Amino acid sequence: MKTSFPELEFTEPERYELHEGPFYHFEVSRREFVQVLGAGILISVAVPSAFAQRSGRGGGTANLAQRLHLGADGMITVFTSKVEVGQGSRTQLTQAAAEELGVPVDRIRLIMADTAQGPDDGGTAGSRTTPSTVPAIRRDCAAARQLLVNTASTAFNIETKGLSVRNGLVEGLGSDRRFGYADLASEKYAQALKRDAGSGVAVTEVAQWRVLGTAVPRVGAVEIATGAHRFPSDIVRPGMLYGKVLRSPSYGAELTEIDLGPAQALPDVAAVRDGDFVGFAAPTSFAAEQARDAAAKTAKWKIAPHPSSDELYDYLRAHATSPRPRRDLRGSPDDALKTASKVLRETYHVAYIQHAPMEPRSAVAEWKEGNLTVWTGSQQPARVRQDLARSLRIPQERVRVIVPDSGGGFGGKHSGEVAVEAARLALAAKRPVSIRWSREDEFTWAYFRPAGVIDVAGGLDDKGTLVAWEHVNFNSGASAIATPYEVPNIATEFKSCDQPLRSGSYRALASTANAFARESFMDELAAASKTDPLEFRLRHLKNDRLRAVLVAAAERFGWRNEWKLNSARQSIGVGLACGTEKGSYVACCAKIQVDERAGTFKVLKVCEAFECGAIQNPGNLQAQVEGCIVMGLGGALREEIRFKDGKILNPMFSQYRVPRFKDVPEIETILVNRPDLSSVGAGETPIIGIAPAVANALFNAAQVRIRSLPIRNAALRAST
Amino acid sequence: MNVNVQFTVNGQLQRLSTDPRRTLLDVLREDLGLTGTKCGCGEGQCRACTVLLDGSPVRSCLTEITEVEGRKVESIEGLGRNGRLHPVQEAFIQEGAMQCGYCVPGMIVATVGLLRRNPKPTQTQILDALNGNLCRCCGYGNILKAVQRAVRSVAPAESATSSRTGNPK
Numbered sequence: 001m002k003t004s005f006p007e008l009e010f011t012e013p014e015r016y017e018l019h020e021g022p023f024y025h026f027e028v029s030r031r032e033f034v035q036v037l038g039a040g041i042l043i044s045v046a047v048p049s050a051f052a053q054r055s056g057r058g059g060g061t062a063n064l065a066q067r068l069h070l071g072a073d074g075m076i077t078v079f080t081s082k083v084e085v086g087q088g089s090r091t092q093l094t095q096a097a098a099e100e101l102g103v104p105v106d107r108i109r110l111i112m113a114d115t116a117q118g119p120d121d122g123g124t125a126g127s128r129t130t131p132s133t134v135p136a137i138r139r140d141c142a143a144a145r146q147l148l149v150n151t152a153s154t155a156f157n158i159e160t161k162g163l164s165v166r167n168g169l170v171e172g173l174g175s176d177r178r179f180g181y182a183d184l185a186s187e188k189y190a191q192a193l194k195r196d197a198g199s200g201v202a203v204t205e206v207a208q209w210r211v212l213g214t215a216v217p218r219v220g221a222v223e224i225a226t227g228a229h230r231f232p233s234d235i236v237r238p239g240m241l242y243g244k245v246l247r248s249p250s251y252g253a254e255l256t257e258i259d260l261g262p263a264q265a266l267p268d269v270a271a272v273r274d275g276d277f278v279g280f281a282a283p284t285s286f287a288a289e290q291a292r293d294a295a296a297k298t299a300k301w302k303i304a305p306h307p308s309s310d311e312l313y314d315y316l317r318a319h320a321t322s323p324r325p326r327r328d329l330r331g332s333p334d335d336a337l338k339t340a341s342k343v344l345r346e347t348y349h350v351a352y353i354q355h356a357p358m359e360p361r362s363a364v365a366e367w368k369e370g371n372l373t374v375w376t377g378s379q380q381p382a383r384v385r386q387d388l389a390r391s392l393r394i395p396q397e398r399v400r401v402i403v404p405d406s407g408g409g410f411g412g413k414h415s416g417e418v419a420v421e422a423a424r425l426a427l428a429a430k431r432p433v434s435i436r437w438s439r440e441d442e443f444t445w446a447y448f449r450p451a452g453v454i455d456v457a458g459g460l461d462d463k464g465t466l467v468a469w470e471h472v473n474f475n476s477g478a479s480a481i482a483t484p485y486e487v488p489n490i491a492t493e494f495k496s497c498d499q500p501l502r503s504g505s506y507r508a509l510a511s512t513a514n515a516f517a518r519e520s521f522m523d524e525l526a527a528a529s530k531t532d533p534l535e536f537r538l539r540h541l542k543n544d545r546l547r548a549v550l551v552a553a554a555e556r557f558g559w560r561n562e563w564k565l566n567s568a569r570q571s572i573g574v575g576l577a578c579g580t581e582k583g584s585y586v587a588c589c590a591k592i593q594v595d596e597r598a599g600t601f602k603v604l605k606v607c608e609a610f611e612c613g614a615i616q617n618p619g620n621l622q623a624q625v626e627g628c629i630v631m632g633l634g635g636a637l638r639e640e641i642r643f644k645d646g647k648i649l650n651p652m653f654s655q656y657r658v659p660r661f662k663d664v665p666e667i668e669t670i671l672v673n674r675p676d677l678s679s680v681g682a683g684e685t686p687i688i689g690i691a692p693a694v695a696n697a698l699f700n701a702a703q704v705r706i707r708s709l710p711i712r713n714a715a716l717r718a719s720t
Numbered sequence: 721m722n723v724n725v726q727f728t729v730n731g732q733l734q735r736l737s738t739d740p741r742r743t744l745l746d747v748l749r750e751d752l753g754l755t756g757t758k759c760g761c762g763e764g765q766c767r768a769c770t771v772l773l774d775g776s777p778v779r780s781c782l783t784e785i786t787e788v789e790g791r792k793v794e795s796i797e798g799l800g801r802n803g804r805l806h807p808v809q810e811a812f813i814q815e816g817a818m819q820c821g822y823c824v825p826g827m828i829v830a831t832v833g834l835l836r837r838n839p840k841p842t843q844t845q846i847l848d849a850l851n852g853n854l855c856r857c858c859g860y861g862n863i864l865k866a867v868q869r870a871v872r873s874v875a876p877a878e879s880a881t882s883s884r885t886g887n888p889k
């Protein structure tokens with residue numbers, strides 16, 4: 001059991017991935033198509049592309065020719081459908097290829113996320129790149145290396161046994177013989193490259209890693225630091241226009257009337273209305289904005305009622321729709337709660353928040369001879385391609401989606417609204433169009449991390465041992481809803497709700513919410529039994545990997561010296577939390593300082609231990625863990641979307657405060673390496689511990705229990 | 721109604737006729753093809769759009785194009801000299817101070833601006849200068865390390881005329 005990770009927990013589809021169809025339903029006129037695409041397009045034959053035979057999410061590839069291209073110059077091009085959104089996948093996958101091919105990292109060119117080329121490794125979500133795509137690329141590259149060795153062996157009539165590959169050349173052929181990937185690239189061996197990767201290929205053992213396991217610097221760093229890298233919002237095409245979309249004044253508002261005339265009267269403006277979509281294209285984004293504003297003045301809207309964030313939590317509870325069967329029912333929790341010697345029941349809340357990646361959604365769309373190419377920042381290029389084909393009613397084979405390395409995702413860029421908008425507008429303008437969402441668009445029209453209400457109950461026996469556990473999540477999701485603690489009687493339940501805002505994936509999904517509730521509640525139980533919260537957890541914890549990170553974090557933090565059972569207010573407090581999700585393990589300790597007079601507090605120090613199996617790139621891992629802690633601190637302390645009458649009340653960085661340099665506490669991270677275990681993803685789980693650790697520290701210091709995220713200073717003030 | 725504006729960008733004279741209400745950011749990106757300067761908010765709150773105006777960092781998204789008339793603009797594309805990266809760019813690369821990298825041009829330009837003004841900033845001065853620059857990915861730790869590294873390597877060169885008392889290395 002210790003060497004295999006619990007596959008079940010994280011192969012489950014993400015509940016909140018958006019599977020709904022595209023945003024828009026167009027009535028694209030036949031005349032427009034005929035003009036732009038040429039006659040005959042609507043009955044065009046759907047030619048299956050070379051890559052139509054998909055092998056399923058993260059599965060094997062059909063043949064090496066899809067995965068690899070060997071250049072005669074010794075450069076090797078590797079293809080994957082994964083995207084780079086700042087999580088480090090480009091570097092990590094390049095390392096994986098270099099490791100197995102036996103070439104230096106700079107000999108690999110990785111082509112990512114282009115639906116017209118390469119195998120389908122699935123979208124980029126759920127921390128699947130490390131456990132699925134890295135192994136797939138390693139296997140394919142190991143097969144290529146094997147092929148090189150076999151071919152050399154045949155060519156020089158030497159047994160394969162003594163041969164190995166280094167620097168792209170076969171070693172062991174004798175000093176006067178050179179044979180490498182560039183030779184394999186010649187016509188002579190073309191057929192050999194088309195065969196299956198095969199199953200008997202051996203990948204390099206962790207102990208033998210030379211490239212994986214090291215802190216290879218970010219691939220493409222120079223282009224980033226010089227401004228040369230073209231993010232999706234930087235793509236420029238010949239003759240390109242800039243587009244702006246008319247947004248409704250509030251959620252659910254219906255456009256009843258608009259006059260495009262004033263916009264069309266402006267020079268070089270293309271305007272289109274198609275159903276709910278109204279867009280404007282012009283030679284500059286300023287001119288497009290002017291056009292949009294001119295038309296907006298003539299718009300009439302039918303406003304729909306919409307609830308307010310002030311009543312959000314009651315609203316969610318009242319709108320639970322599909323009560324699911326209890327996901328996990330063990331023992332008889334109802335009876336156990338009745339007979340327990342002490343029972344606690346509490347409710348926790350988490351607010352809607354936004355991903356707020358630094359690069360807003362953007363897309364450039366270009367039509368050429370009936371074929372559509374879109375460059376966009378999305379974690380799901382294949383899904384965006386489908387959305388485009390469906391909304392524009394063209395065969396998928398005519399759509400190509402390319403995702404240049406993009407400016408942040410965090411689970412927020414799974415959908416393709418902006419791509420569809422750009423494509424529709426480009427069709428009308430008959431020129432390529434670039435649309436970049438404004439920050440306000442991002443805060444209003446991108447999907448949100450769902451808010452949630454979580455009821456937790458726990459029963460202790462007379463020795464202070466947990467005998468019953470109940471955890472019900474309304475709306476926010478079921479990720480990490482199962483408690484990792486040993487309790488004989490458990491009931492967990494997720495109820496989806498008819499919710500006011502459009503929600504989707506977020507870094508670590510609902511595990512942030514569920515971990516906040518569970519780990520806060522564990523702290524409450526520990527306090528109720530006057531026990532050290534570390535002791536209380538360890539007493540109920542069997543999982544070795546979780547215990548290991550918890551102990552590692554607590555030791556480095558100096559928990560045993562720092563924690564004391566406070567009965568009165570202190571200025572300093574400490575708290576901890578731990579959890580597991582997607583096969584990785586995290587524990588977090590936090591130290592805070594309360595300013596009694598001002599009624600505020602400050603996070604002084606965070607110490608987090610994280611374990612995700614064998615570490616593939618310690619430098620990137622460290623950055624991901626730190627990034628998670630700081631992003632998690634935002635959601636813990638301040639981030640909250642407020643809304644009223646269908647409008648977002650704080651759709652700007654000046655009103656929605658994300659962490660800045662000065663908000664960052666002292667951070668210490670412990671990366672627990674387990675070369676004996678499979679590597680799993682690390683971009684998500686390290687975010688889940690910080691919020692409960694801070695809430696628990698606040699209780700330790702101020703004897704104030706905050707059960708709602710974000711923890712606002714106001715809450716502390718109100719309690720004094 | 722368009723107006724004529726004239727200014728230098730990275731040492732090159734630019735003359736253009738444009739709507740006076742447009743921002744320097746849009747002109748750099750859309751008219752001059754300099755897309756290294758990023759837009760993260762357009763409201764002055766993230767500083768992804770930082771450029772140097774007569775040597776001082778400004779938010780190009782809040783700078784109307786007429787304000788730069790006759791002045792000197794430097795953007796991320798213009799920091800290198802003779803085919804070599806600027807030491808601040810080097811420092812960011814060395815420290816791996818980037819995840820997605822979208823904030824990085826703004827961070828680098830802001831740092832260059834800071835070091836020109838103050839070649840030996842204290843930690844507090846660094847934080848004051850950069851607090852307005854948002855990064856969503858990397859937790860700021862590596863960026864701070866990069867800035868500190870830059871302080872060590874840039875100080876002698878950039879401060880040659882202003883101060884020679886610091887650590888000569």
Ligand code: FES
Pocket residue numbers: 758759760761762763764765766767768769770779780781782
């Ligand atoms: S884009 Fe200028 S401050 Fe954000």
Ligand code: FES
Pocket residue numbers: 086358407408818819820821822823824854855856857858
């Ligand atoms: S590296 Fe992504 S925003 Fe800073």
